[in-house]
Every structure is written in structure tokens, then in C-alpha cells.
Amino acid sequence: MSDSPASVPPSAPQSADCGETYGFLLLRLWLGLRALVAGIEKFGDTRLKQIPLLDASGEPDISGANVEVQEKFYAFSNYQAVPDALRDKLALEPLMPAWMTTPFYALLGWLLIALGLALLLGLWTRLSLLAMGVLYTGLTVGLILLKQDAGISWLAIHIGLVAYALRLSKFNRFSLTRV
């Protein structure tokens, strides 16, 4: 590697050691998966399925009994941005008018998936991190109004991680785009 500053790419300064690069990579991976899976989960639900009860040898029980077991499944029709209880409470908040919350709920799951994928692939990494921070901040506003301190703290940790990731973003590698 040349010592000339002009030959060093802006995203990987010559002074960087591989620890910072790996550190950023890990943060990108974690934040990306966190958002992607959280977004996918908004399309998940459980349903009861009936299956034959089996005896010790794995054959159907002599009673012919069927048992109900829970089964998780994903479908677009399952989409639920936030739990009903949270949505109902927020609906009572005058600072959260429907014109604001309705599009937010509609986009939340999709945004989480899109931002998660963008981070994992390294698509417009800084911009994606910034958007993720704004999204988590938006979620925090609702929780502040409902005085849910545990949730606020939890999101604050996310914001801190996003901010730190932005600080380390100059060490970004293995990404589809450079910015």
C-alpha cells in the first residue's frame, strides 16, 4: 500500500486498522439484521393446527385424539405495524394525529426491511444509517408520550449504535455503494 494520501480510498483511511473495519462490519451486520428481522416479524402470526396425538411408539393414540399445536406463519395479510394495545393508546394521544400515524404504520414494516437489507448489502450505507436513526427516533416519540421508559431506553441503545456506526462509517468495506 502506498503512503500517498491521494491513493487511499476515503472510506478506508490509511491510518485505519482492521479492528475498526471489522467493528463497523459487525455493527452494520447487527443493525441490518435487527431491522430486517423486526420488519419481517410484522408479517408473522401464529395459528392453531390440529394433528393426531401420538403414543410412545409414535403411532396415533388409541383414543384417536387430536391435539391443537401452535404454528407460526408469515403472510402479507398478517401485517401489523405495532401491537393493537400500543396503537390504541397512541390513538388517544393528541400529538399523534391519524394523518401522521396512519402512513407511518403503513410504511414501518417495509422501511425496516428495506433499511435492513440496505445495511446488509452496503447500499448507501451512511444514508441508510441516518434513515434508520430517524425511524427509531420517530418510534421513540410515541413511547415518550406513553411514558414507556423501558422502551425508550431500548430504542436509545439503538440510536447510540446507529450514531456510533455513522462515526465508524468511514471504515466501511464490502459494500455495494461507496456512500
Next chain:
Amino acid sequence: MIPNAPAPRLTSPGLDRRKFLQTLSTAGLGLALASPGSLWAQTPAPASAAKTYSANDTLNIALVGIGAQGRVLIDALLKVTGIRIVAVCDIWEYSLTYGQRYLKRAGQEVRAYADHQEMLAQEKDLDAVIVANKDSYHAPVTNDCLRAGKHVYCEKMMSNTIEGARSMVKTMQETGKLLQIGHQRRSNPRYQVARTRLLQEAKLLGQITGANAQWNRAVSADLGWPNGKALPADILAKYGFDNMNQFRNWRWFKKHGGGPLSDLGAHQIDIFSWFLDANPATVFASGGTDFYKNREWFDNAMVIYEFALPQGTARAFYQVQTTTSAGGGYWEQFMGSEGTLKMSENPKYTTLYREAAAPPWDEFVKRNLLVGQTAAPAAAEAKVDARETAALASYGIPVVLNKTIHQPHLENFFNAIRGQAKLNCPADEAFRSEMAVYKAIESVEKRQLLILKPEDFIA
């Protein structure tokens, strides 16, 4: 029974009042019921050769008694495949017409009879009879049907007298016909799995030391009847009823029924004996006509049984209250050193509780025998008194019944006729179970503890 035969032609699709009363007066059922011996004398001779059935045979069925329970059974029967209801029988024209019309709407044309003997004489292709009339008619009607070569499903209690119940077992044995008694919990897969897999195989409860069960119901008014639909006084008298109110509320009168201990208790006391696989060794009971002054049977009763089990004595308490619905519904509960099983026909009351010191039940959750419901709450937050033991983790039984509660028991009966199953509650076994009810009633009346002998339970 004729496999794949067309539906029987309806010879009397509608029974008008005049025809009905003619039938009733000529049948002499009331006289016959007063002296069961004469009834049997009029009974058609048993079939000379036993019919054989195959798995796909359609069975021809008749229903005797279209009161409240009969109507519940009609709904269950209509869901059973491989049977055809061909006749209904009831002494009250109003109920008979209801049954006929109800079944017609369901696509089954049935012949109507006021007298079961006439029905037996006319219905040559009948395979089985469902008996759901008042308790005191169970024995004579069932015995007649068995002697006529029909298999019988009879509602519990078998009879309002021990002698009546005993006669049914004897007739079943003499005729070789099947007699299933309507303790329908015995065919409920959730009860079967709880008894066989959880209690007997897994021994989840450890040593069972106690049991209790209850059925509490709110105050209820007497059953009435539509204007102009009362039975004539002479017909009522012929069947032993003092008046129309007694006919409609026969469960509360000693010459017709057995009261709440029999109507409600018999189902649940049966579960004591069935789950513990033992007859009670003693019984002490208290009850009284505390509220309903116009009724004969005690409206509230409390019973304590002792069961001498191989592991030690288990005491079982039963209460039936017809003046309050408080107390959490109807259920049967078995308490052991390692857990408690609470059963009910209503799945929402079914719960298992694991004692804190008992071995883990995770294996049974994995095998779908249990489903986790709630963890035990933290001891500190739940305790009021330092002597309290920790609250218990609870589990459910995930077995589902996608049928009406009587359907599996009826299906078991029909499958037994076809030779594909053993009866889940044959009359001799029901007699053993119901003896515990008869003895509880005797204890109430004598106001003393009764020591029960093994021979008491043999018909």
C-alpha cells in the same frame, strides 16, 4: 337393518292429535310401566339369530323421549354418519311433533309413536334404540327394547331405583345385546387421554390423595308448557304424573327422577370412580330441600367419599348446588402429591397444576400431551401468609373435540354394534359407577355414613 336400503317409507308422517290420543289410550303404556313384568310379557320375542354388521352398514335408529336431553341427542345423532333415524317416540304430542318436524328439516322423515311397544312391533328393521325419557321409564323401555333384539343407548341415570338399574344389567346379559349408558365423558378424547396417558401411564399427579367436583347452577324457574298443549289429566294419571307441572319437571320428583345428585352428579361421580379405577369404600352426604319448596328432591347436596386406593386412601368431595352459579362452573379435580388435574367437559376449565417440587413436565409438553399456560408466579409476590406454599405453574391439555360432547359416545355405541369397538360404558360398568350415586342419596336420607361393600357394586 338393511345395508344400502332406501329410506323407509313414512306411513304416518304427521300424527294428528286424535290419532295420537287413540294410539296412547290403546297402547296402555302407563299400565305397563306400573308393572314392568307385564311390559316384558308384551314385548316381541328376541330375534332368533343375532344380526351381523359390517363397517359400512347404515343402522336404523329410533329415539324414545324428545325432551331436553332427547333434543340434544338428536343434534348429535344428525352429525353421526352411517345411521338413519327412522322413528321417534314420546308420550307428549307436542314433543313428538317437534322431533318429527325438526328431523324433517334435517332431511330425515321419521315415523312417530306415542308408545314404544307399538314402535318395536312396527319397526321391523330397527337396529338400535336411543332411550332419553324420564329416569323411571329407562328400565322398562330399555328392557323391552333389549328383549325385542335391539341394541340400546340409554341416558343416565340408568334408573331412579337400584332395582331398575339392576334389571337393565340382567336383561343386557340375558339378551346378549349391547347396552351403553350415557356417561358421555368416557368417550371424550380429552378425558381418555387425561386418564390413560397422564394419570395411569405418566403418573403425573404422584399419589392421589384427594378429589373434588362440583356443578353449581343458578336458581331456575319450573319448566312450563305452551298454552293448549298440556296433556289431558287422564293421560297424565296413566303415566304416574300428578299434574302437568310434575310431567314437565319430573327430575325433581322421587317417583320419576333422582334430583340434582343424579342428574348432574352422576356424570361427575362417575369420573371419580373411572379415573381412580375404584369403587368408594364409604360415603357420607348431606342435602336438603332448602330453596324450592314445591320440589321433592334436595336442591343442594354435599357428598364425601373415601376410596381405598393401593397407594392409600383418597377422599373425594362432591357438591351440587342449584341455587347459585358461583364457584367457577362444573368440573372434576384430582389432587396428588405432584400435581392436580382439573377436568371439565368445557375445555376452558381444564387445567393441570404441577407442584413446585415435582419433576419437570417439559417432556409431556414436547409430546403434545400438555401445553404450557402460565409459569408459577414469584413466591414473594403471591404470598400473604408465610405458611402458604408456592403458587403452581399451570398447563393445559391440547386435545380438541371437534364434535358435540355426546357424539363420540354415540359413535362408540354404533361402532360397537358394527363390531368395530368395545362399549366405553356398558351397563354393568355404569351400574358400578351409579351405585355411588344411589348410596349418596341413601346417606342423605339416613343422615349417616355408609360403609360400602364390594358386592354392593355388582348387579
